[in-house]
Amino acid sequence: MKKTILPDIVKAGDPVLHEPAREVDPKEIGSGRIQKIIDDMVKAMRMAPGVGLAAPQIGIPLRIIVLEDTAEYIGYAPKDETKAQDRRPFDLLVIVNPKLKKKSNRTAFFFEGCLSVDGFRAIVERHLDVEVVGLSRDGQPIKVDASGWQARILQHECDHLEGTLYVDQMVPRTFRTVENLDLPLAEGCPKPGSR
Numbered sequence: 001m002k003k004t005i006l007p008d009i010v011k012a013g014d015p016v017l018h019e020p021a022r023e024v025d026p027k028e029i030g031s032g033r034i035q036k037i038i039d040d041m042v043k044a045m046r047m048a049p050g051v052g053l054a055a056p057q058i059g060i061p062l063r064i065i066v067l068e069d070t071a072e073y074i075g076y077a078p079k080d081e082t083k084a085q086d087r088r089p090f091d092l093l094v095i096v097n098p099k100l101k102k103k104s105n106r107t108a109f110f111f112e113g114c115l116s117v118d119g120f121r122a123i124v125e126r127h128l129d130v131e132v133v134g135l136s137r138d139g140q141p142i143k144v145d146a147s148g149w150q151a152r153i154l155q156h157e158c159d160h161l162e163g164t165l166y167v168d169q170m171v172p173r174t175f176r177t178v179e180n181l182d183l184p185l186a187e188g189c190p191k192p193g194s195r
């Protein structure tokens, strides 16, 4: 039997997750090495499954992110929740050397998690409208205008490239296990929702 060898997802505490990643030399994007890293990232993200992954999460300190959200994944979550989160499907995106900027002052507070911080969630405030420019896996310039949940995923993945985990950005007293996700928030914590 042929087994696909998948890279392990690196967990919090590994130094690669806590230091900035390096730019990819645009001339190198077409190389077998970088293309293989991208393929591995997509496989690891889908296998997890997750909606985004940054190269440091498979132990590679390079500025590459992948993200994807599907109608199937979204269907597993309650409809009122995905509506509040403005979560809509989008096709696989691979962005090399992404640069993110916010496009409005609108923000939202929602629980998020991370494949590198398995089994936990916390509320994180994120911008609702962002623009990301970078290079595609063919080395072509790309620009992504995103809002809602896709904007959150982009911010989360770009943070990974700075060595920042969501736990570095969260509202600390909202941190909890996945099992306890629906238990009441401590007093003074911001309620999930847009601002």
Ligand SMILES: [Zn+2]
Pocket: 113, 114, 115, 116, 156, 160
């Ligand atoms: Zn993450």
